[in-house]
Amino acid sequence: MYSNSLIELDRAHLVHPVTSYRSHERAGVRVLRSARGATVTDASGHTMIDGFAGLWCVNAGYGHDSIVEAAARQMRELPYATGYFGLGSEPAIRLAAELAERAPGDLNHVYFTLGGSDAVDSTIRFIRYYHHAQGRPQKDQFISVAQGYHGSSTVGAGLTALPAFHAGFGVPFDWQHKIPSHYAYRNPAGTEPAAIIAASVAALRAKVEQLGADRVAAFYVEPIQGSGGVLVPPPGWMKAMRDVCHELDILFVADEVITGFGRTGPLFACSDEDIVPDLMTTAKGLTSGYVPMGAVFLSDRVYETIADGAGASAVGHGYTYSAHPVSAAVGLEVLRLYENGLLENGRKAGERLMAGLRGLGDHPLVGDVRGRGMLAAIELVVDKERKTPLPAASDPARRIFDRAWDNGLIIRAFGNGVLGYAPPLCCTEAEIDAIVERTRMTLDETLEDPDVRAALA
Numbered sequence: 001m002y003s004n005s006l007i008e009l010d011r012a013h014l015v016h017p018v019t020s021y022r023s024h025e026r027a028g029v030r031v032l033r034s035a036r037g038a039t040v041t042d043a044s045g046h047t048m049i050d051g052f053a054g055l056w057c058v059n060a061g062y063g064h065d066s067i068v069e070a071a072a073r074q075m076r077e078l079p080y081a082t083g084y085f086g087l088g089s090e091p092a093i094r095l096a097a098e099l100a101e102r103a104p105g106d107l108n109h110v111y112f113t114l115g116g117s118d119a120v121d122s123t124i125r126f127i128r129y130y131h132h133a134q135g136r137p138q139k140d141q142f143i144s145v146a147q148g149y150h151g152s153s154t155v156g157a158g159l160t161a162l163p164a165f166h167a168g169f170g171v172p173f174d175w176q177h178k179i180p181s182h183y184a185y186r187n188p189a190g191t192e193p194a195a196i197i198a199a200s201v202a203a204l205r206a207k208v209e210q211l212g213a214d215r216v217a218a219f220y221v222e223p224i225q226g227s228g229g230v231l232v233p234p235p236g237w238m239k240a241m242r243d244v245c246h247e248l249d250i251l252f253v254a255d256e257v258i259t260g261f262g263r264t265g266p267l268f269a270c271s272d273e274d275i276v277p278d279l280m281t282t283a284k285g286l287t288s289g290y291v292p293m294g295a296v297f298l299s300d301r302v303y304e305t306i307a308d309g310a311g312a313s314a315v316g317h318g319y320t321y322s323a324h325p326v327s328a329a330v331g332l333e334v335l336r337l338y339e340n341g342l343l344e345n346g347r348k349a350g351e352r353l354m355a356g357l358r359g360l361g362d363h364p365l366v367g368d369v370r371g372r373g374m375l376a377a378i379e380l381v382v383d384k385e386r387k388t389p390l391p392a393a394s395d396p397a398r399r400i401f402d403r404a405w406d407n408g409l410i411i412r413a414f415g416n417g418v419l420g421y422a423p424p425l426c427c428t429e430a431e432i433d434a435i436v437e438r439t440r441m442t443l444d445e446t447l448e449d450p451d452v453r454a455a456l457a
């Protein structure tokens, strides 16, 4: 009764992100009721392991009373403080300082946003301003990577390279360009890391040459491409791209919205490769999804150039909720939890997850297993030799998501038959093993589907 009426209200009034509105109306919402640790329970009482940490964001796991207390304390004391007019609040100042201390290199300046999309959007404004401040307004062309995701704002969606975010929206703009992804499993350059890196370097150089280095403002990467299907570049790829940008005087932006805060092991994935970007975006794990918040990190050089360029004038970029004290209080507590055991647990659990998923490599449907830390994917195929995807007509995304759900596991099932994993860092060994086991069960059931069987034959 309760949930039926909610389904009706949802159908009538709530517009969901990135969904077919009509399909959603037909299917109806699945209401989640509660969560604890790495498990969530729906309105019918069905409990599942959340193998995707909400939307790769609840890195700390659910139900931490200390986070709830930190938010409640802050709400009682000072629920809001603007950063305009030279004002501020203690938790936001402290969080900026703690983050700057831990961020790679000289990323010492933090601008807080509400999430990842407006963090990316803010970088575009900062970068434009930076080049204007140096008297180079013509440096206004932006390059990103095919299959990349950089959010859903009007300009950020044009850096995003996923068709659903473009069609019907009039993006990308003519100043937004792409180079091919490193996608190792299906790279025309082959599977050798050196060949993949060389191909990407050549593609970036060629794109810059085509546009003119004096026109290119910035190059955006995700340390691991998340929404494009968890595409992991070979070791050395990020460094090689960063070096090209340095040489050609192009700002290098690392979008760590997914990879930040322990998702791949360290606090920031850039540390895996000793990379210091010029700007870095984060969100999601920053507050572990308990409240909204994102952060843009600016290097000393970028910050100082903007500051000097503006002089006594205001840098006209701001949000009412930038540096929100409640979000910042949550961010501080989440950071404490990460460093008091969660990062360590996530590293161990990540190794177990990768080993477990690699163990599925012998399954007839598994073509590729990839990932790092608690961020992983398996790519399903019906012919391992030819790497033939599952038949699109079998609607793998819907079917496998539903099946995993029934088997007590939430995963991300991409449209092309890629299954994504990003469990909370608090997972126990038993939970990691259950994620792998429930995946195998789901794959075995899918193998029995007549259309999948026919495609295999």
Ligand SMILES: Cc1ncc(COP(=O)(O)O)c(C=O)c1O
Pocket: 115, 116, 117, 118, 120, 149, 150, 151, 152, 222, 226, 227, 255, 256, 257, 258, 283, 284
């Ligand atoms: C790499 C990356 N950048 C930006 C975003 C946008 O973040 P948000 O959904 O918080 O706006 C996402 C979201 O998944 C992301 O994965």
